[in-house]
Amino acid sequence: MTLLFKVDPDRGRAWKALFAEHAPDIEVRLWPEVGEPTDIRYLATWQPPEGIAERFPNLEVLFATSAGVDQFDTTALPSSVQIVRMLDPGIVEGIVEYATMAVLALHRDLPRYLQQQREGRWQVQQNVPARQRSVGVMGLGNLGQAVLRRLQGFGFALRGWSRTLKQLEGVACHAGDAGLADFLDGCEILICLLPLTPHTTAILDADLFAALPRGASIINLGRGAHLVEEDLIQALDSGHLRQAIVDVLVHEPPQAEHKLMRHPNVWVTPHIGAVTQPESAFWVLLDNLRNYQHGQPMLGEVAPGRGY
Template sequence: MTLLYKADPERGQAWQRLFQERAPDIAFRQWPDVGNLEEIRYLACWQPPEDLARRFPNLEVLFATSAGVDQFDLGLLPPELPVVRMLDPGIVAGMVEYATLMVLALHRQLPRYLDQQGARRWQEHALVTAQSRRVGVLGLGQIGQAVLERLATFGFALSGWSRSVHDLPGVHCHAGAEQLPAFLADCEILICLLPLTGETRGILDAHLFAALPRGASLINLGRGAQLVEADLLAALDGGQLSQAVLDVMEPEPPAAGHPFWQHPRIWLTPHVGAMTVPETAFGVLLDNIRRHQRGEPLSGLVDRQRGY
Protein backbone atom coordinates (compact mmCIF):
# COMPACT_ATOMS: atom_id res chain seq x y z
CA MET A 1 0.00 0.00 0.00
CA THR A 2 1.69 3.21 -1.21
CA LEU A 3 0.93 6.90 -0.59
CA LEU A 4 2.42 9.65 -2.76
CA TYR A 5 2.85 13.11 -1.19
CA LYS A 6 2.94 16.17 -3.45
CA ALA A 7 3.11 19.43 -1.47
CA ASP A 8 5.65 21.37 0.59
CA PRO A 9 8.85 19.25 0.54
CA GLU A 10 10.07 20.40 3.96
CA ARG A 11 6.86 19.29 5.62
CA GLY A 12 7.05 16.17 3.47
CA GLN A 13 10.05 15.05 5.51
CA ALA A 14 7.94 15.23 8.66
CA TRP A 15 5.15 13.27 6.96
CA GLN A 16 7.64 10.59 5.92
CA ARG A 17 9.00 10.25 9.47
CA LEU A 18 5.48 9.92 10.88
CA PHE A 19 4.54 7.19 8.40
CA GLN A 20 7.74 5.30 9.15
CA GLU A 21 7.12 5.49 12.89
CA ARG A 22 3.35 4.98 13.08
CA ALA A 23 2.26 3.26 9.87
CA PRO A 24 5.22 1.30 8.47
CA ASP A 25 2.87 -0.87 6.41
CA ILE A 26 2.15 2.16 4.18
CA ALA A 27 4.99 3.02 1.81
CA PHE A 28 5.57 6.78 1.61
CA ARG A 29 6.88 8.48 -1.52
CA GLN A 30 7.46 12.17 -2.13
CA TRP A 31 6.99 13.91 -5.46
CA PRO A 32 8.76 13.78 -7.90
CA ASP A 33 10.28 10.45 -6.77
CA VAL A 34 7.13 8.52 -7.59
CA GLY A 35 8.61 5.11 -8.34
CA ASN A 36 6.28 2.53 -9.86
CA LEU A 37 3.10 4.46 -10.66
CA GLU A 38 0.95 1.33 -10.55
CA GLU A 39 1.74 0.85 -6.84
CA ILE A 40 0.26 4.19 -5.75
CA ARG A 41 -3.13 3.84 -4.05
CA TYR A 42 -3.31 7.19 -2.25
CA LEU A 43 -2.27 10.71 -3.28
CA ALA A 44 -1.99 13.54 -0.74
CA CYS A 45 -1.39 16.89 -2.40
CA TRP A 46 -2.03 20.62 -2.60
CA GLN A 47 -2.41 20.47 -6.39
CA PRO A 48 -2.71 17.13 -8.20
CA PRO A 49 -0.68 16.45 -11.34
CA GLU A 50 -2.48 16.39 -14.66
CA ASP A 51 -4.08 13.29 -16.14
CA LEU A 52 -4.45 11.33 -12.92
CA ALA A 53 -6.30 8.39 -14.42
CA ARG A 54 -3.53 7.70 -16.93
CA ARG A 55 -0.59 8.37 -14.62
CA PHE A 56 -1.95 6.50 -11.60
CA PRO A 57 -4.19 3.70 -12.89
CA ASN A 58 -4.71 2.19 -9.41
CA LEU A 59 -5.27 5.41 -7.45
CA GLU A 60 -8.10 4.89 -4.95
CA VAL A 61 -8.34 8.16 -2.95
CA LEU A 62 -7.17 11.74 -3.50
CA PHE A 63 -6.49 13.57 -0.23
CA ALA A 64 -6.18 17.36 -0.18
CA THR A 65 -3.55 18.71 2.20
CA SER A 66 -5.84 21.69 2.84
CA ALA A 67 -9.24 22.31 4.40
CA GLY A 68 -10.56 23.55 1.03
CA VAL A 69 -10.35 22.00 -2.42
CA ASP A 70 -11.04 25.05 -4.60
CA GLN A 71 -7.50 24.76 -5.97
CA PHE A 72 -8.60 21.49 -7.59
CA ASP A 73 -10.41 21.49 -10.92
CA LEU A 74 -12.90 18.83 -9.89
CA GLY A 75 -14.15 18.55 -13.46
CA LEU A 76 -10.78 17.20 -14.61
CA LEU A 77 -10.59 14.49 -11.94
CA PRO A 78 -11.92 10.97 -12.57
CA PRO A 79 -15.60 11.11 -11.52
CA GLU A 80 -15.37 7.89 -9.50
CA LEU A 81 -12.29 9.02 -7.52
CA PRO A 82 -13.11 10.01 -3.91
CA VAL A 83 -11.73 13.46 -3.04
CA VAL A 84 -11.19 14.13 0.67
CA ARG A 85 -10.39 17.47 2.30
CA MET A 86 -8.13 17.78 5.33
CA LEU A 87 -9.90 17.98 8.69
CA ASP A 88 -6.73 18.81 10.60
CA PRO A 89 -7.50 20.13 14.11
CA GLY A 90 -4.36 22.25 13.74
CA ILE A 91 -5.98 24.14 10.86
CA VAL A 92 -9.03 24.87 12.99
CA ALA A 93 -6.87 26.03 15.90
CA GLY A 94 -4.81 28.31 13.64
CA MET A 95 -7.88 29.90 12.08
CA VAL A 96 -9.42 30.47 15.50
CA GLU A 97 -6.22 32.16 16.69
CA TYR A 98 -6.02 34.42 13.65
CA ALA A 99 -9.69 35.38 13.69
CA THR A 100 -9.60 36.11 17.42
CA LEU A 101 -6.44 38.18 17.08
CA MET A 102 -7.90 40.36 14.35
CA VAL A 103 -11.35 40.74 15.92
CA LEU A 104 -9.78 41.92 19.16
CA ALA A 105 -7.46 44.30 17.29
CA LEU A 106 -10.39 45.84 15.43
CA HIS A 107 -12.62 45.86 18.51
CA ARG A 108 -9.99 47.71 20.55
CA GLN A 109 -9.37 50.18 17.67
CA LEU A 110 -5.76 49.15 17.12
CA PRO A 111 -5.64 50.54 13.53
CA ARG A 112 -6.64 53.98 14.86
CA TYR A 113 -4.04 53.92 17.63
CA LEU A 114 -1.29 52.79 15.26
CA ASP A 115 -2.18 55.71 12.97
CA GLN A 116 -1.96 58.05 15.95
CA GLN A 117 1.43 56.69 16.90
CA GLY A 118 2.71 57.40 13.41
CA ALA A 119 1.39 60.94 13.70
CA ARG A 120 2.83 61.32 17.23
CA ARG A 121 -0.67 62.01 18.57
CA TRP A 122 -1.67 60.90 22.09
CA GLN A 123 -5.45 60.66 22.17
CA GLU A 124 -7.78 58.22 23.85
CA HIS A 125 -11.12 57.10 22.43
CA ALA A 126 -14.23 55.75 24.11
CA LEU A 127 -14.06 52.07 24.92
CA VAL A 128 -16.82 49.92 23.45
CA THR A 129 -17.69 46.86 25.53
CA ALA A 130 -17.54 43.45 23.91
CA GLN A 131 -21.23 42.99 24.67
CA SER A 132 -21.95 46.03 22.49
CA ARG A 133 -19.72 44.92 19.59
CA ARG A 134 -21.55 42.97 16.90
CA VAL A 135 -19.44 40.31 15.18
CA GLY A 136 -20.71 38.10 12.35
CA VAL A 137 -19.31 35.03 10.63
CA LEU A 138 -20.07 34.11 7.03
CA GLY A 139 -19.85 30.32 6.88
CA LEU A 140 -20.88 28.04 9.73
CA GLY A 141 -18.82 24.96 9.01
CA GLN A 142 -16.34 23.42 11.42
CA ILE A 143 -14.04 26.45 11.40
CA GLY A 144 -16.82 29.03 11.58
CA GLN A 145 -18.39 27.32 14.56
CA ALA A 146 -15.02 27.06 16.33
CA VAL A 147 -14.35 30.77 15.77
CA LEU A 148 -17.75 31.72 17.18
CA GLU A 149 -17.24 29.47 20.20
CA ARG A 150 -13.96 31.22 21.04
CA LEU A 151 -15.33 34.72 20.45
CA ALA A 152 -18.24 33.94 22.75
CA THR A 153 -15.81 33.76 25.68
CA PHE A 154 -15.22 37.52 25.30
CA GLY A 155 -18.92 38.31 25.39
CA PHE A 156 -19.35 39.64 21.84
CA ALA A 157 -22.82 39.89 20.31
CA LEU A 158 -22.51 37.10 17.74
CA SER A 159 -24.36 36.21 14.56
CA GLY A 160 -23.73 33.75 11.74
CA TRP A 161 -24.88 33.00 8.21
CA SER A 162 -24.76 29.92 6.01
CA ARG A 163 -26.67 28.32 3.17
CA SER A 164 -28.33 25.82 5.50
CA VAL A 165 -30.06 26.30 8.84
CA HIS A 166 -27.98 26.06 12.01
CA ASP A 167 -28.81 26.38 15.68
CA LEU A 168 -25.76 27.42 17.70
CA PRO A 169 -25.86 28.44 21.37
CA GLY A 170 -25.38 32.16 21.87
CA VAL A 171 -25.37 32.89 18.11
CA HIS A 172 -28.13 34.58 16.12
CA CYS A 173 -28.13 32.29 13.08
CA HIS A 174 -29.34 33.21 9.60
CA ALA A 175 -29.70 30.98 6.55
CA GLY A 176 -30.22 31.43 2.83
CA ALA A 177 -30.08 34.39 0.49
CA GLU A 178 -33.27 35.94 1.86
CA GLN A 179 -31.75 36.28 5.36
CA LEU A 180 -28.35 37.58 4.25
CA PRO A 181 -29.29 41.32 4.35
CA ALA A 182 -30.56 41.07 7.94
CA PHE A 183 -27.39 39.26 8.95
CA LEU A 184 -25.13 41.86 7.33
CA ALA A 185 -27.02 44.78 8.90
CA ASP A 186 -26.01 43.41 12.31
CA CYS A 187 -22.25 43.03 11.63
CA GLU A 188 -19.79 45.68 12.74
CA ILE A 189 -16.98 43.17 12.19
CA LEU A 190 -17.58 40.63 9.42
CA ILE A 191 -15.46 37.47 9.13
CA CYS A 192 -15.62 35.54 5.87
CA LEU A 193 -14.96 31.81 6.30
CA LEU A 194 -16.91 30.59 3.28
CA PRO A 195 -15.56 27.91 0.93
CA LEU A 196 -14.96 29.09 -2.62
CA THR A 197 -17.78 27.89 -4.89
CA GLY A 198 -19.59 29.26 -7.90
CA GLU A 199 -22.07 30.87 -5.51
CA THR A 200 -19.48 32.52 -3.26
CA ARG A 201 -17.08 33.76 -5.95
CA GLY A 202 -17.24 37.57 -5.83
CA ILE A 203 -19.66 37.58 -2.87
CA LEU A 204 -17.68 40.31 -1.08
CA ASP A 205 -18.80 43.09 -3.39
CA ALA A 206 -20.28 46.58 -3.31
CA HIS A 207 -23.80 45.25 -2.72
CA LEU A 208 -22.68 43.27 0.34
CA PHE A 209 -20.56 46.13 1.71
CA ALA A 210 -23.51 48.54 1.38
CA ALA A 211 -25.62 46.22 3.55
CA LEU A 212 -23.15 46.46 6.45
CA PRO A 213 -23.35 49.25 9.05
CA ARG A 214 -21.34 52.27 7.93
CA GLY A 215 -17.78 52.03 9.27
CA ALA A 216 -17.81 48.22 9.54
CA SER A 217 -14.67 46.11 9.16
CA LEU A 218 -13.96 43.02 7.06
CA ILE A 219 -11.75 40.02 7.82
CA ASN A 220 -11.39 37.67 4.85
CA LEU A 221 -10.11 34.21 5.74
CA GLY A 222 -11.96 32.50 2.90
CA ARG A 223 -10.45 32.85 -0.56
CA GLY A 224 -9.18 35.80 -2.55
CA ALA A 225 -11.58 35.15 -5.43
CA GLN A 226 -14.51 35.90 -3.12
CA LEU A 227 -13.48 39.56 -2.98
CA VAL A 228 -14.19 42.16 -5.65
CA GLU A 229 -11.09 44.27 -5.11
CA ALA A 230 -12.31 47.46 -6.79
CA ASP A 231 -15.45 47.39 -4.64
CA LEU A 232 -13.39 47.02 -1.48
CA LEU A 233 -11.22 49.99 -2.39
CA ALA A 234 -14.30 52.10 -3.10
CA ALA A 235 -15.93 51.07 0.19
CA LEU A 236 -12.79 51.90 2.18
CA ASP A 237 -12.12 55.20 0.42
CA GLY A 238 -15.77 56.24 0.78
CA GLY A 239 -15.97 55.37 4.46
CA GLN A 240 -18.52 52.56 4.16
CA LEU A 241 -15.81 50.26 5.52
CA SER A 242 -13.21 51.43 8.01
CA GLN A 243 -10.71 48.55 7.81
CA ALA A 244 -10.04 45.32 5.94
CA VAL A 245 -7.87 42.42 7.07
CA LEU A 246 -6.99 40.12 4.17
CA ASP A 247 -5.17 36.82 4.56
CA VAL A 248 -6.03 35.63 1.06
CA MET A 249 -5.62 37.11 -2.42
CA GLU A 250 -6.22 36.14 -6.03
CA PRO A 251 -3.56 35.57 -7.26
CA GLU A 252 -1.08 35.00 -4.47
CA PRO A 253 1.14 36.88 -4.06
CA PRO A 254 -0.32 40.10 -5.51
CA ALA A 255 1.79 42.07 -7.96
CA ALA A 256 4.36 44.48 -6.54
CA GLY A 257 2.30 47.45 -7.69
CA HIS A 258 -1.00 46.21 -6.27
CA PRO A 259 -2.82 48.98 -4.34
CA PHE A 260 -3.47 46.74 -1.33
CA TRP A 261 0.22 46.73 -0.35
CA GLN A 262 0.26 50.39 0.67
CA HIS A 263 -3.39 51.10 1.44
CA PRO A 264 -3.68 52.71 4.90
CA ARG A 265 -6.87 50.81 5.74
CA ILE A 266 -5.78 47.33 4.67
CA TRP A 267 -3.78 44.83 6.69
CA LEU A 268 -2.38 42.12 4.39
CA THR A 269 -0.94 38.78 5.53
CA PRO A 270 0.42 36.02 3.22
CA HIS A 271 -2.18 33.27 3.67
CA VAL A 272 -0.93 32.35 7.13
CA GLY A 273 -4.24 32.08 8.98
CA ALA A 274 -3.53 28.37 9.34
CA MET A 275 -1.27 25.72 7.87
CA THR A 276 -1.50 21.95 7.74
CA VAL A 277 0.88 20.70 10.42
CA PRO A 278 1.96 17.07 9.92
CA GLU A 279 2.02 16.35 13.66
CA THR A 280 -1.67 17.28 14.07
CA ALA A 281 -2.88 16.21 10.63
CA PHE A 282 -1.27 12.77 10.53
CA GLY A 283 -3.82 11.11 12.78
CA VAL A 284 -6.68 12.39 10.64
CA LEU A 285 -5.10 11.19 7.40
CA LEU A 286 -4.16 7.80 8.80
CA ASP A 287 -7.64 7.31 10.24
CA ASN A 288 -9.13 7.95 6.82
CA ILE A 289 -6.74 5.51 5.17
CA ARG A 290 -7.70 2.85 7.70
CA ARG A 291 -11.37 3.68 7.15
CA HIS A 292 -10.90 3.17 3.43
CA GLN A 293 -9.10 -0.12 3.98
CA ARG A 294 -12.03 -1.32 6.11
CA GLY A 295 -14.61 -0.10 3.61
CA GLU A 296 -15.99 2.56 5.98
CA PRO A 297 -17.17 6.11 5.08
CA LEU A 298 -14.39 8.70 4.78
CA SER A 299 -14.30 11.85 6.93
CA GLY A 300 -14.22 15.06 4.89
CA LEU A 301 -15.43 13.46 1.65
CA VAL A 302 -16.06 16.26 -0.85
CA ASP A 303 -19.50 16.68 -2.39
CA ARG A 304 -18.55 17.58 -5.95
CA GLN A 305 -21.84 19.32 -6.60
CA ARG A 306 -21.27 21.70 -3.70
CA GLY A 307 -17.51 21.93 -4.20
CA TYR A 308 -16.65 21.17 -0.56
Protein backbone atom coordinates (compact mmCIF):
# COMPACT_ATOMS: atom_id res chain seq x y z
CA MET A 1 0.00 0.00 0.00
CA THR A 2 1.26 3.46 -0.87
CA LEU A 3 0.93 6.63 1.21
CA LEU A 4 1.59 10.02 -0.39
CA PHE A 5 2.54 13.03 1.71
CA LYS A 6 1.89 16.50 0.34
CA VAL A 7 3.60 18.57 3.04
CA ASP A 8 6.63 20.83 3.29
CA PRO A 9 9.87 19.03 2.33
CA ASP A 10 11.45 18.94 5.80
CA ARG A 11 8.38 17.41 7.41
CA GLY A 12 7.99 15.06 4.46
CA ARG A 13 11.46 13.66 4.97
CA ALA A 14 10.79 13.25 8.69
CA TRP A 15 7.57 11.34 7.98
CA LYS A 16 9.31 9.12 5.45
CA ALA A 17 12.14 8.29 7.87
CA LEU A 18 9.67 7.33 10.61
CA PHE A 19 7.78 4.98 8.30
CA ALA A 20 11.02 3.45 7.03
CA GLU A 21 12.05 2.70 10.62
CA HIS A 22 8.76 1.57 12.14
CA ALA A 23 6.50 0.49 9.24
CA PRO A 24 8.64 -0.45 6.22
CA ASP A 25 5.73 -2.33 4.65
CA ILE A 26 4.06 1.01 3.90
CA GLU A 27 5.58 2.73 0.89
CA VAL A 28 5.85 6.49 1.40
CA ARG A 29 6.12 8.94 -1.47
CA LEU A 30 6.65 12.68 -1.20
CA TRP A 31 4.90 15.22 -3.39
CA PRO A 32 5.56 16.06 -6.18
CA GLU A 33 7.32 12.72 -6.80
CA VAL A 34 4.04 10.85 -7.08
CA GLY A 35 5.18 7.99 -9.28
CA GLU A 36 2.32 5.92 -10.69
CA PRO A 37 -0.87 7.72 -9.48
CA THR A 38 -2.95 4.54 -9.44
CA ASP A 39 -0.68 3.20 -6.67
CA ILE A 40 -1.81 5.88 -4.22
CA ARG A 41 -4.28 4.53 -1.66
CA TYR A 42 -3.68 7.10 1.08
CA LEU A 43 -2.93 10.83 0.96
CA ALA A 44 -1.80 12.91 3.95
CA THR A 45 -1.85 16.66 3.45
CA TRP A 46 -2.90 20.07 4.69
CA GLN A 47 -4.25 21.08 1.27
CA PRO A 48 -4.78 18.42 -1.41
CA PRO A 49 -4.08 19.16 -5.07
CA GLU A 50 -6.87 20.05 -7.46
CA GLY A 51 -8.64 17.27 -9.29
CA ILE A 52 -7.87 14.75 -6.57
CA ALA A 53 -10.50 12.24 -7.69
CA GLU A 54 -9.20 12.17 -11.26
CA ARG A 55 -5.55 12.36 -10.25
CA PHE A 56 -5.71 9.47 -7.77
CA PRO A 57 -8.52 7.15 -8.91
CA ASN A 58 -7.74 4.49 -6.27
CA LEU A 59 -7.56 6.85 -3.29
CA GLU A 60 -9.29 5.36 -0.24
CA VAL A 61 -8.43 7.65 2.70
CA LEU A 62 -7.55 11.33 2.88
CA PHE A 63 -5.68 12.11 6.09
CA ALA A 64 -5.61 15.76 7.15
CA THR A 65 -2.36 16.82 8.80
CA SER A 66 -4.46 19.29 10.80
CA ALA A 67 -7.11 19.10 13.49
CA GLY A 68 -9.68 20.60 11.09
CA VAL A 69 -10.73 19.68 7.56
CA ASP A 70 -12.59 22.80 6.45
CA GLN A 71 -9.80 23.49 3.94
CA PHE A 72 -10.88 20.39 1.98
CA ASP A 73 -13.47 20.67 -0.78
CA THR A 74 -15.37 17.57 0.22
CA THR A 75 -17.77 17.97 -2.71
CA ALA A 76 -14.87 17.16 -5.06
CA LEU A 77 -14.22 13.83 -3.37
CA PRO A 78 -15.95 10.55 -4.15
CA SER A 79 -18.19 9.34 -1.35
CA SER A 80 -15.98 6.26 -1.11
CA VAL A 81 -13.01 8.33 0.16
CA GLN A 82 -12.91 8.58 3.94
CA ILE A 83 -11.62 11.78 5.52
CA VAL A 84 -9.72 11.62 8.79
CA ARG A 85 -8.56 14.62 10.79
CA MET A 86 -5.33 14.60 12.77
CA LEU A 87 -5.67 14.10 16.52
CA ASP A 88 -1.99 14.64 17.23
CA PRO A 89 -1.26 15.04 20.95
CA GLY A 90 1.29 17.66 19.91
CA ILE A 91 -1.52 19.77 18.40
CA VAL A 92 -3.45 19.58 21.65
CA GLU A 93 -0.46 20.63 23.72
CA GLY A 94 0.34 23.48 21.36
CA ILE A 95 -3.21 24.83 21.51
CA VAL A 96 -3.26 24.50 25.30
CA GLU A 97 0.02 26.40 25.56
CA TYR A 98 -1.17 29.19 23.26
CA ALA A 99 -4.58 29.53 24.91
CA THR A 100 -3.02 29.62 28.38
CA MET A 101 -0.50 32.24 27.28
CA ALA A 102 -3.23 34.38 25.72
CA VAL A 103 -5.62 34.12 28.67
CA LEU A 104 -2.92 35.00 31.19
CA ALA A 105 -1.71 37.91 29.04
CA LEU A 106 -5.23 39.34 28.92
CA HIS A 107 -5.95 38.56 32.56
CA ARG A 108 -2.77 40.33 33.73
CA ASP A 109 -3.22 43.31 31.36
CA LEU A 110 -0.04 42.72 29.37
CA PRO A 111 -1.33 44.53 26.24
CA ARG A 112 -1.94 47.65 28.32
CA TYR A 113 1.44 47.43 30.06
CA LEU A 114 3.24 47.02 26.75
CA GLN A 115 1.44 50.08 25.41
CA GLN A 116 2.42 52.01 28.53
CA GLN A 117 6.04 50.99 28.00
CA ARG A 118 5.96 52.28 24.43
CA GLU A 119 4.57 55.56 25.76
CA GLY A 120 7.20 55.76 28.52
CA ARG A 121 4.58 55.52 31.28
CA TRP A 122 4.99 53.66 34.59
CA GLN A 123 1.49 53.01 35.89
CA VAL A 124 0.12 50.14 37.95
CA GLN A 125 -3.30 48.81 36.94
CA GLN A 126 -5.76 47.20 39.31
CA ASN A 127 -5.12 43.45 39.57
CA VAL A 128 -8.13 41.09 39.45
CA PRO A 129 -7.79 37.66 41.11
CA ALA A 130 -8.30 34.75 38.74
CA ARG A 131 -11.30 33.53 40.73
CA GLN A 132 -13.03 36.79 39.82
CA ARG A 133 -12.27 36.47 36.11
CA SER A 134 -14.58 34.45 33.85
CA VAL A 135 -13.19 32.63 30.83
CA GLY A 136 -15.41 30.97 28.25
CA VAL A 137 -14.53 28.42 25.58
CA MET A 138 -16.62 27.97 22.44
CA GLY A 139 -16.13 24.41 21.23
CA LEU A 140 -15.93 21.59 23.77
CA GLY A 141 -14.26 18.92 21.72
CA ASN A 142 -10.82 17.48 22.31
CA LEU A 143 -9.08 20.88 22.16
CA GLY A 144 -11.62 22.87 24.15
CA GLN A 145 -11.75 20.37 26.98
CA ALA A 146 -7.95 20.23 27.19
CA VAL A 147 -7.75 24.03 27.42
CA LEU A 148 -10.36 24.12 30.17
CA ARG A 149 -8.53 21.45 32.18
CA ARG A 150 -5.34 23.50 32.08
CA LEU A 151 -7.11 26.75 33.00
CA GLN A 152 -8.78 25.12 36.00
CA GLY A 153 -5.45 25.12 37.79
CA PHE A 154 -5.42 28.93 37.84
CA GLY A 155 -8.80 29.21 39.53
CA PHE A 156 -10.71 31.03 36.76
CA ALA A 157 -14.50 30.89 36.65
CA LEU A 158 -14.92 28.68 33.58
CA ARG A 159 -17.74 28.46 31.06
CA GLY A 160 -18.21 26.36 27.94
CA TRP A 161 -20.48 26.33 24.91
CA SER A 162 -21.03 23.62 22.30
CA ARG A 163 -23.57 22.44 19.77
CA THR A 164 -24.86 19.77 22.16
CA LEU A 165 -24.76 19.97 25.94
CA LYS A 166 -21.68 18.61 27.69
CA GLN A 167 -21.12 17.92 31.38
CA LEU A 168 -17.63 18.99 32.47
CA GLU A 169 -16.57 19.16 36.09
CA GLY A 170 -15.90 22.71 37.21
CA VAL A 171 -17.30 24.24 34.00
CA ALA A 172 -20.66 25.95 33.55
CA CYS A 173 -21.77 24.39 30.26
CA HIS A 174 -24.26 25.83 27.77
CA ALA A 175 -25.41 24.53 24.41
CA GLY A 176 -27.08 25.44 21.16
CA ASP A 177 -28.61 28.68 19.98
CA ALA A 178 -30.84 28.80 23.06
CA GLY A 179 -27.88 28.77 25.42
CA LEU A 180 -25.54 31.11 23.57
CA ALA A 181 -26.70 34.43 25.03
CA ASP A 182 -26.44 33.23 28.65
CA PHE A 183 -22.99 31.81 27.93
CA LEU A 184 -21.71 35.04 26.37
CA ASP A 185 -23.16 37.28 29.06
CA GLY A 186 -20.71 35.84 31.58
CA CYS A 187 -17.52 35.74 29.46
CA GLU A 188 -14.86 38.34 30.18
CA ILE A 189 -12.35 36.42 28.05
CA LEU A 190 -13.77 34.38 25.17
CA ILE A 191 -11.80 31.68 23.33
CA CYS A 192 -13.05 30.31 20.01
CA LEU A 193 -12.03 26.70 19.39
CA LEU A 194 -14.99 25.71 17.24
CA PRO A 195 -14.77 23.56 14.12
CA LEU A 196 -15.64 25.47 10.98
CA THR A 197 -19.05 24.43 9.67
CA PRO A 198 -21.83 26.27 7.84
CA HIS A 199 -23.39 26.94 11.25
CA THR A 200 -20.23 28.40 12.80
CA THR A 201 -18.96 30.43 9.82
CA ALA A 202 -18.92 34.15 10.77
CA ILE A 203 -20.16 33.33 14.27
CA LEU A 204 -17.80 35.93 15.78
CA ASP A 205 -19.82 38.87 14.52
CA ALA A 206 -21.33 42.13 15.76
CA ASP A 207 -24.28 40.42 17.45
CA LEU A 208 -22.02 38.06 19.36
CA PHE A 209 -19.67 40.85 20.42
CA ALA A 210 -22.63 42.93 21.63
CA ALA A 211 -23.74 40.00 23.81
CA LEU A 212 -20.40 39.98 25.65
CA PRO A 213 -19.98 42.22 28.70
CA ARG A 214 -18.40 45.60 28.02
CA GLY A 215 -14.62 45.37 28.30
CA ALA A 216 -14.45 41.71 27.27
CA SER A 217 -11.61 40.31 25.15
CA ILE A 218 -11.55 37.54 22.56
CA ILE A 219 -9.04 34.94 21.43
CA ASN A 220 -9.61 33.28 18.05
CA LEU A 221 -7.81 29.96 17.79
CA GLY A 222 -10.40 28.38 15.52
CA ARG A 223 -10.47 29.37 11.86
CA GLY A 224 -10.21 32.72 10.15
CA ALA A 225 -13.70 32.34 8.70
CA HIS A 226 -15.19 32.25 12.20
CA LEU A 227 -14.39 35.95 12.54
CA VAL A 228 -16.07 38.90 10.84
CA GLU A 229 -13.00 41.11 10.91
CA GLU A 230 -14.75 44.45 10.30
CA ASP A 231 -17.20 43.71 13.13
CA LEU A 232 -14.29 43.06 15.46
CA ILE A 233 -12.63 46.34 14.51
CA GLN A 234 -15.85 48.24 15.15
CA ALA A 235 -16.37 46.55 18.52
CA LEU A 236 -12.82 47.45 19.55
CA ASP A 237 -13.02 51.02 18.27
CA SER A 238 -16.31 51.58 20.11
CA GLY A 239 -14.72 50.44 23.35
CA HIS A 240 -17.16 47.57 23.83
CA LEU A 241 -14.35 45.05 23.38
CA ARG A 242 -11.02 45.68 25.05
CA GLN A 243 -8.53 43.45 23.25
CA ALA A 244 -8.29 40.64 20.71
CA ILE A 245 -5.65 37.99 20.16
CA VAL A 246 -6.01 36.45 16.70
CA ASP A 247 -4.00 33.50 15.39
CA VAL A 248 -6.03 32.87 12.23
CA LEU A 249 -7.27 35.18 9.49
CA VAL A 250 -9.57 34.75 6.51
CA HIS A 251 -6.71 35.43 4.08
CA GLU A 252 -3.25 34.25 5.06
CA PRO A 253 -0.76 35.76 4.89
CA PRO A 254 -2.46 39.16 5.17
CA GLN A 255 -1.31 42.30 3.44
CA ALA A 256 0.97 44.49 5.53
CA GLU A 257 -1.74 47.18 5.62
CA HIS A 258 -4.40 44.76 6.94
CA LYS A 259 -6.40 46.62 9.60
CA LEU A 260 -6.02 43.93 12.23
CA MET A 261 -2.25 43.84 11.72
CA ARG A 262 -2.08 47.55 12.54
CA HIS A 263 -4.79 47.85 15.20
CA PRO A 264 -3.43 48.96 18.62
CA ASN A 265 -5.76 46.59 20.49
CA VAL A 266 -5.07 43.45 18.48
CA TRP A 267 -2.26 40.95 18.71
CA VAL A 268 -1.90 38.88 15.52
CA THR A 269 0.22 35.74 15.29
CA PRO A 270 0.87 33.89 11.99
CA HIS A 271 -1.25 30.75 12.54
CA ILE A 272 1.20 29.20 14.97
CA GLY A 273 -1.19 28.06 17.71
CA ALA A 274 -0.22 24.47 16.97
CA VAL A 275 1.66 22.69 14.19
CA THR A 276 1.56 18.96 13.52
CA GLN A 277 4.90 17.39 14.39
CA PRO A 278 5.76 14.09 12.71
CA GLU A 279 7.41 12.75 15.86
CA SER A 280 4.22 12.99 17.93
CA ALA A 281 1.67 12.46 15.14
CA PHE A 282 3.33 9.41 13.57
CA TRP A 283 1.88 6.85 15.96
CA VAL A 284 -1.64 8.23 15.59
CA LEU A 285 -1.40 8.00 11.80
CA LEU A 286 0.15 4.55 11.88
CA ASP A 287 -2.54 3.23 14.25
CA ASN A 288 -5.20 4.59 11.91
CA LEU A 289 -3.61 2.92 8.91
CA ARG A 290 -3.43 -0.40 10.75
CA ASN A 291 -7.03 -0.04 11.91
CA TYR A 292 -8.15 0.69 8.38
CA GLN A 293 -6.27 -2.37 7.09
CA HIS A 294 -8.16 -4.53 9.57
CA GLY A 295 -11.56 -2.94 9.00
CA GLN A 296 -11.57 -1.13 12.34
CA PRO A 297 -12.70 2.48 12.98
CA MET A 298 -10.06 5.20 12.71
CA LEU A 299 -9.52 7.94 15.26
CA GLY A 300 -10.72 11.28 13.90
CA GLU A 301 -13.03 10.01 11.16
CA VAL A 302 -15.05 12.94 9.81
CA ALA A 303 -18.82 12.44 9.68
CA PRO A 304 -20.20 13.20 6.20
CA GLY A 305 -21.89 16.58 6.11
CA ARG A 306 -20.83 17.58 9.62
CA GLY A 307 -17.26 18.77 9.02
CA TYR A 308 -15.67 17.15 12.09
